[in-house]
Amino acid sequence: MNVSVMTISSDKSLAYVAERMNEHRVGSFLVIDHGITVGIITSLDVRSAHPNRIVADAMSTELITVPRTCFIWDAIQLMDTHRIERLVVKDGSEVCGMVTREALKSALSQLIDPLTGLYRQAYIHAVAEHFIENKQAFQVLFIDLDRFGDINKQYGHPVGDDLLVYYARRLKETLEETDYLCRYAGDEFVVVSLRDEERALLLAENLSEEIRIGHIKVSASVGVFLGSKDREKLFSLSFREMITRASLFCTEIKKRCSPDSANRKTVFEI
Structure with a gap:
């Protein structure tokens, strides 16, 4: 300005x-x-x-x-x-x-990730802080690609980069106007959504389903923080704490799911 x-x-x-x-x-x-x-x-x-x-x-x-x-x-x-x-x-x-x-x-342009074209962390933090300040309930989805390190080792990092670009495009095509997306770090993505609880959980289930990119199968674990479920809790937490909780659910999901059940994951909520 x-x-x-x-x-x-x-x-x-x-x-x-x-x-x-x-x-x-x-x-x-x-x-x-x-x-x-x-x-x-x-x-x-x-x-x-x-x-x-x-x-x-x-x-x-x-x-x-x-x-x-x-x-x-x-x-x-x-x-x-x-x-x-x-x-x-x-x-x-x-x-x-x-x-x-x-x-x-x-x-x-300073908030854009050069590989995927998605916004970076600072963007999603600004979005969430705005909603918190205005007392507007939202949901947080933490998306972590499964076994991405193995894909890099088996096919090489250039192929891994191509997968990230493709997956980022799929995310953008899947989301709506009331969904705010960023590449959080590496193979992790975060969505702040104004959808209601039911639709947010359906979105998480959809994003966790296995897809095929070329000849490579890719799936994701999705941890969800449901801010609209408890507005008092939502506005008493920092966005950093919400991200932490959602990411811990991702970790829990990965522990509980075998490779064969990657497309049948339970979405944990707070």
């Missing part, structure tokens, strides 16, 4: 605005008259109108804003909905900055 927001009054000429944009190397100004924000004008607005017109003729009076606590991905979706390239950021009722699509995508 750029906290230094440039402003201009609505009676200035577009030629003057263009000069100031070039001078300060910015792509937009907030339009403020008599201390009141009345709109926004962008470089596209300036280019689309005659330079002798004034700001009031070309500016947008529909000011799209987000709170400073807004998720990056939600902000991008809002930009897509309104077909705009920047958002005004507010802290309460006060304007505290402006953010562009380019800046948001740059920030998101």
Whole structure:
């Protein structure tokens, strides 16, 4: 977010605005008259109108804003909905900055795992902390591929990488809008889901089923933390503790299941 927001009054000429944009190397100004924000004008607005017109003729009076606590991905979706390239950021009722699509995508790119294209750990922690802060119940699924080390030893790490890429794609295709996914570490994945308990457990069962990737059979153990089952417990725990519990269930599942029963695993819940 750029906290230094440039402003201009609505009676200035577009030629003057263009000069100031070039001078300060910015792509937009907030339009403020008599201390009141009345709109926004962008470089596209300036280019689309005659330079002798004034700001009031070309500016947008529909000011799209987000709170400073807004998720990056939600902000991008809002930009897509309104077909705009920047958002005004507010802290309460006060304007505290402006953010562009380019800046948001740059920030998101740092959270992307280069192999699978999925988000990294920091993303899923931010999602969960947001839901905890807003008292919104959710479920946590910890997914750990079975015998992945053996696959690497038998077929080599490049094949193992290919399997991770394929499996990540399968996960994305299986999940819904209310599911948030990341590659947590190595062959481990985490889903934070807003599904209800029953649908979350069905998802876990589906993800634990054995699949074939080429000539290699792949299955996963899935540990589940059901946050909606006990909201008091959910909001009293840190997300780190929830992940720990779900991952311990994964370990328990692996101990209890033989290779022959890999696709018939019980999902343990808290």
